[in-house]
Each structure stands twice: as C-alpha cells, then as structure tokens.
Amino acid sequence: MDTLFIGRTEYIENFKKNIFFVEEGSYGKCCSLIGPNGIGKTTLIKKMAEMFEQNTPKNAFYFPTQIEGGVDFWGFWANLIEDFSEEISDWVLEKRLKEILEADGVTEEIEFKTRTWVKKIRDTYEFFDKHGGDISGNKNLINKANNMIGDIFDRYTKLGIRIIITIDEFDRAAKNYKEVDSSDEDVIIGDRIFQRLFTLSKKGTTPLNLSIVTISRRSVDTIAYNMDDCSNFADAYPPVTLRGFSNDELDEYFGGYRTLPCGELNEEQRRGVLYFCGRNPGLLMGMKEKIGDWKGDCVDIARIYSESGDFIRTSYKRMRKLMKNEFVDEEKSITAMSIFFQHFIGPAYTEGIQNKLDVLYNYGFVTRPYDKQKNLFEMSSPEEFNENDMVLYEPMSLFFVDFLRDVVEVDEVSALEGIVNTTERKVRFAIKKAMSEAYPDNWVELINQEAPNKDGYLDNLRTVALRNHYQERNMTISKLNVIAFHEYKGIIVKYWNIMEKYFSLYNSLDELKSDFDFLNGCRNTSHHLNIELLESDERDVLRTVCERVMKNIAAWNTPEASVHEVAGPYEAMGEFAVGQIVFMTGYSKGPTGGLRGSITGSNVGVTMSKKYLQSIGRTPSSFAGQGDIKVKLTRWDNNAQKFNAELA
Numbered sequence: 001m002d003t004l005f006i007g008r009t010e011y012i013e014n015f016k017k018n019i020f021f022v023e024e025g026s027y028g029k030c031c032s033l034i035g036p037n038g039i040g041k042t043t044l045i046k047k048m049a050e051m052f053e054q055n056t057p058k059n060a061f062y063f064p065t066q067i068e069g070g071v072d073f074w075g076f077w078a079n080l081i082e083d084f085s086e087e088i089s090d091w092v093l094e095k096r097l098k099e100i101l102e103a104d105g106v107t108e109e110i111e112f113k114t115r116t117w118v119k120k121i122r123d124t125y126e127f128f129d130k131h132g133g134d135i136s137g138n139k140n141l142i143n144k145a146n147n148m149i150g151d152i153f154d155r156y157t158k159l160g161i162r163i164i165i166t167i168d169e170f171d172r173a174a175k176n177y178k179e180v181d182s183s184d185e186d187v188i189i190g191d192r193i194f195q196r197l198f199t200l201s202k203k204g205t206t207p208l209n210l211s212i213v214t215i216s217r218r219s220v221d222t223i224a225y226n227m228d229d230c231s232n233f234a235d236a237y238p239p240v241t242l243r244g245f246s247n248d249e250l251d252e253y254f255g256g257y258r259t260l261p262c263g264e265l266n267e268e269q270r271r272g273v274l275y276f277c278g279r280n281p282g283l284l285m286g287m288k289e290k291i292g293d294w295k296g297d298c299v300d301i302a303r304i305y306s307e308s309g310d311f312i313r314t315s316y317k318r319m320r321k322l323m324k325n326e327f328v329d330e331e332k333s334i335t336a337m338s339i340f341f342q343h344f345i346g347p348a349y350t351e352g353i354q355n356k357l358d359v360l361y362n363y364g365f366v367t368r369p370y371d372k373q374k375n376l377f378e379m380s381s382p383e384e385f386n387e388n389d390m391v392l393y394e395p396m397s398l399f400f401v402d403f404l405r406d407v408v409e410v411d412e413v414s415a416l417e418g419i420v421n422t423t424e425r426k427v428r429f430a431i432k433k434a435m436s437e438a439y440p441d442n443w444v445e446l447i448n449q450e451a452p453n454k455d456g457y458l459d460n461l462r463t464v465a466l467r468n469h470y471q472e473r474n475m476t477i478s479k480l481n482v483i484a485f486h487e488y489k490g491i492i493v494k495y496w497n498i499m500e501k502y503f504s505l506y507n508s509l510d511e512l513k514s515d516f517d518f519l520n521g522c523r524n525t526s527h528h529l530n531i532e533l534l535e536s537d538e539r540d541v542l543r544t545v546c547e548r549v550m551k552n553i554a555a556w557n558t559p560e561a562s563v564h565e566v567a568g569p570y571e572a573m574g575e576f577a578v579g580q581i582v583f584m585t586g587y588s589k590g591p592t593g594g595l596r597g598s599i600t601g602s603n604v605g606v607t608m609s610k611k612y613l614q615s616i617g618r619t620p621s622s623f624a625g626q627g628d629i630k631v632k633l634t635r636w637d638n639n640a641q642k643f644n645a646e647l648a
Contacts, residue, residue: 035242038282066168078132201236244279272301274380278397485520605642
C-alpha cells in the first residue's frame with residue numbers, strides 16, 4: 001500500500017520546532033505521539049525523518065527505534081548504543097573535540113574535561129559492545145550500565161551533540177519488560193523503561209540536548225498504569241494526539257483520484273468512502289487502492305466494501321479492542337468504548353459524559369470539524385444534519401457506529417453486558433411495536449402504569465440525555481429505557497394476546513417467565529444497565545437464555561411464525577407473497593426518506609418506509625455497504641406496484 005501523506009502542517013511545525021529542528025539555545029522537548037490505528041503516526045514520523053535527512057542540523061543525530069518482542073530492557077539499550085557508536089563514531093567525536101579546542105578562550109581545565117567526556121563516551125561504547133548480551137541477571141553489570149546510560153547523554157550535551165530518539169510500538173512497553181530482575185527480586189524491569197525515560201526528560205534531570213518521542217495507540221497514562229514510581233510519566237511526555245484528516249485534507253485526498261482510471265468521484269461515491277473510512281488516513285488510502293483496482297464501469301463503494309473490505313473490518317476490530325482497554329476516568333472504571341457507545345448509540349446514562357467525551361477527543365477516538373466546517377454526518381449522509389451550535393463530536397466513521405451496534409462477541413466475559421443489552425433492545429422493540437400497533441393513542445401511558453416506581457429513573461435519564469444533546473441524534477427515551485426484565489415480563493404477561501406471536505417458540509408462558517426472571521437476576525437493579533459478576537456456568541446459561549429470547553423475537557419475522565396477509569393476484573408480485581423472507585438489493589434512499597430497492601434475483605420493487613426506519617433508529621445511509629439486506633414482505637402496495645418490508 002502506498003504511503004499517504006497529506007497536509008499535517010500543524011503537526012509538522014510542532015515537531016520541527018520542538019523535536020527535530022530546535023532553535024539554537026533550546027534543548028527541545030519530549031512528548032508522546034498518540035492516536036488510534038491507521039491515523040498516520042508512523043507515517044508522520046517518517047516524513048519528519050525525511051525532512052531531517054534532507055537538511056540535517058549540525059551535530060544532530062536521529063535514531064528511530066521500536067519496542068520489539070523478544071528484546072529485553074537491556075537489549076533495547078545495547079542495540080541503541082551500538083547505533084550511537086556507528087553514527088556518532090570516533091571520527092565524529094574527534095572532529096567535535098577539535099572544533100571545541102580550536103575555539104577561542106579554551107583553558108587547560110576545559111580541554112581536560114572535554115577529552116574526558118570523549119573518553120567516557122568511548123568507554124560506554126566498549127562496555128555495551130562487550131557486555132550487551134550479558135547485562136540481564138548480573139547485578140554488577142546492571143549498576144554500571146545504569147550509570148553509563150545516565151551519563152552518556154549528559155556528555156553528548158556538553159559536547160554540543162544533539163540526539164533525537166523515537167520509540168515506536170510503545171504500547172508494548174509495560175508488557176514487554178514486566179518481569180522480575182533475576183539479580184534483584186525487588187526490581188521490576190517493567191518499571192525501568194518508564195523510570196529511565198522520565199529521568200531523560202526535562203522533568204527528570206538537568207536539561208539535555210535530547211528529544212525522545214514515544215509512539216503508541218494508547219495513552220501513556222494507560223501504558224504506565226500501576227507503575228507507581230512513574231505516576232507523573234505523562235507530565236514528562238505530554239501527549240500530542242494525531243487526529244484524522246481535516247476537511248481541507250479530505251479535499252486534497254479526493255483530488256488525488258484524478259490520476260486514477262475512475263477519475264474524480266461523484267458526491268454519492270464520496271459519501272460512501274467517508275461512511276466507511278471517516279477521517280482515518282490509513283483506511284482512506286486502503287479504500288483508494290481498492291477503488292484503483294476496481295474493474296467495473298461504475299465505482300460501487302458498497303460492493304467494494306462487501307468484496308474487499310477486510311482491511312476495514314480488521315481495523316475496526318482492533319479499534320474496538322483498543323477502546324475497551326482505554327479508561328476515561330481516574331478510577332479506571334469507565335472505558336472509552338462505554339462512553340462512545342452511549343453517545344453515538346445510547347442511551348447516555350453516565351453523569352458528566354461531556355467531560356468524558358473530551359477525554360475521548362484527547363485520545364483521538366472522536367473528532368470534530370474545525371471552524372464550523374461540514375461534519376461527517378453531513379459529508380457521508382444525503383440527509384441534512386443540524387448541529388444547532390452544539391459542540392459536535394463525530395464518530396470515527398458512521399460505519400463504525402453500525403459496526404459496534406451489530407457486533408456481539410459472546411466468548412468474552414466483558415461482552416456479557418453487550419449480549420444482555422442487545423437482548424434488551426430487542427425485547428423493548430417487540431413491546432413497543434406490539435403496544436403501539438394495538439394501542440396507538442395511549443400505549444406509552446399503559447406502559448407507564450406497569451412501572452410507576454421508575455419515574456425517578458426516567459427523569460434522571462432524561463436530564464442526562466438532554467445535557468448530552470440526545471435529541472440532536474433523533475433518539476427517543478421512554479420508560480422502556482429504564483425498567484428491568486421483571487417489568488418487561490409483567491407487560492408481556494398482561495398483554496399476552498398481542499405479545500404471544502413474538503415469543504411463539506416457548507413451550508409455555510412459565511418458560512418465558514423463568515428466562516426473564518434469570519435475566520432480571522443478572523442486573524444490578526439499583527443502577528440498571530450494569531451486569532453483575534457471574535460464575536462460569538452461569539455465564540453459559542446467560543448466553544443460552546439471551547440467544548433463546550432473541551431467537552423467539554427473530555422467529556416472528558419468519559413465514560412459519562407470521563400471520564400472512566391475503567395478497568391479491570397482482571402479476572407484478574410474481575412468486576412472492578406477503579410474509580415471505582427475501583433479500584433486498586440495489587437499494588438507495590427514496591424521495592420520501594425511506595430505503596428502496598428490489599428483491600434479489602427479480603425486478604420486483606421493495607421499500608422500507610421512513611417511518612419504519614425511524615422506529616428502529618436507522619437511516620438509509622446506515623445500510624450502505626451491508627450487501628443484500630434480509631427483509632420480510634409486510635404489504636403489497638398496488639398503487640406503487642411494490643412491496644413494503646421490514647428487517648427480517
């Protein structure tokens with residue numbers, strides 16, 4: 001895949017001034033370059049390295065490193081000092097010594113000190129060359145190596161030599177070096193990388209002519225978590241968050257399509273690219289490569305994703321894992337994934353979510369447009385989006401939101417809450433659909449009557465939701481969002497005549513009651529939405545129960561479990577009938593805001609109305625790239641000569 005480098009002017013100027021091309025008399029700074037997968041951290045550093053190589057400042061040397069598996073703490077430093085000895089060689093040291101001694105005002109004392117510094121640097125080279133592979137486990141060698149690492153940068157500084165070090169894959173630091181030093185069981189090597197780097201920063205020592213940049217997906221706070229001696233490591237290496245492309249950079253990116261056989265993309269194709277890739281440079285370049293290889297007459301973004309989108313799915317799976325391991329509060333109790341899910345999918349039930357969204361922004365997990373430029377919602381969706389002057393945070397992409405909404409990994413203990421939430425959403429949907437159809441004028445009041453003790457929860461949720469601009473995302477909140485499974489059970493039992501079809505696979509009502517009682521026991525009902533810790537065998541039961549409930553609700557959409565409407569013998573219907581499960585293809589947004597297409601393998605039209613899509617919290621653009629959609633035919637519209645449908 002080609003290297004993508006567009007714009008990044010702000011970051012380049014920062015790194016030029018503070019790291020690679022510091023002003024004379026300034027020692028430069030240390031920092032941590034962070035940002036999610038594919039955002040371009042390594043690419044930015046490579047660009048800076050190219051600029052440095054083309055115009056290297058006098059007596060300045062750059063050393064790119066990374067934390068590698070199988071290389072221990074001392075191996076890292078031995079390899080680095082071997083690189084020092086090759087780049088800052090005897091010839092360089094002698095040349096620098098000569099320049100200093102030829103300067104005006106050199107005294108015998110300065111000459112003695114200067115020659116001593118050069119000799120000590122050579123001694124350090126020789127020591128690591130001789131003992132580099134033997135330091136671990138030897139207490140005497142460790143003590144000597146520690147002193148030499150601490151001194152060599154000070155001697156370089158005194159000789160007017162500037163060092164720049166970047167450490168890629170810094171996410172591996174704690175894990176890679178988390179082992180007990182065999183020479184001293186009280187020393188944890190995992191601490192040492194943070195202690196040493198802290199000592200070499202401006203916070204930890206006298207100023208050195210040295211800049212170190214750590215490069216990681218996670219924040220250094222998380223990486224250094226539990227490293228008690230280095231709780232202020234993040235102060236010494238303040239984060240520089242690399243974010244996705246700005247609107248101007250996106251324009252430059254799309255301008256690059258002029259050189260491809262497809263030429264410039266039209267508005268719909270651009271929306272498709274942004275829907276899947278957002279502002280992520282790595283994904284955008286990957287998509288550009290796939291489009292460049294496209295052999296069809298017309299570039300079909302959804303089909304390209306369907307056939308060649310593994311790189312997108314893989315990236316978002318990694319992103320999901322990353323966000324589940326990054327915390328947004330000091331207590332390490334709320335994950336970035338939890339806040340992201342609440343804000344973009346809902347409901348938003350965490351107090352102070354705006355401040356936690358700010359943390360997500362600081363980590364690079366969400367973005368926002370600059371200077372009231374168009375946001376991703378506007379650029380990747382044909383529907384208008386009114387931000388009402390609110391502080392708008394964008395997801396990484398609109399597809400990522402759908403990706404998270406639909407994915408449940410039942411093999412992870414941490415995903416148990418996810419599968420319960422998914423089950424609960426389906427139960428709420430079934431109750432809402434059945435009640436609103438049977439009692440269109442007062443179904444909300446009827447549900448409220450079944451849970452009078454949850455008014456406080458509903459008020460609190462509405463307060464939090466309004467504070468989080470919940471209405472701007474077209475979400476609705478009712479008592480269904482705050483009641484528990486035993487209350488769902490009460491509603492289902494009381495209105496069994498209209499609910500039975502949704503749970504027709506149960507042998508008896510008692511079986512359903514038993515499942516809902518079990519699910520209710522898995523909740524901390526004081527806080528709702530928090531799953532209690534379960535033993536292994538109970539986790540297996542929980543998965544089984546959730547799957548059984550969801551299978552029942554899904555079965556209502558099959559012909560066997562549906563009450564078929566009587567269809568007229570219209571020729572356009574062909575072999576299809578109301579209640580049948582089919583696949584919808586070639587779909588797009590209709591003129592009234594619905595989703596229209598045709599039944600796969602035929603020319604029979606099918607549409608999902610805007611009202612129906614709103615009832616399930618979906619928009620036409622949210623289906624982009626999903627391939628053929630499984631739907632149930634619900635009604636034949638003789639005027640339009642097409643079927644109405646719902647998701648199957």
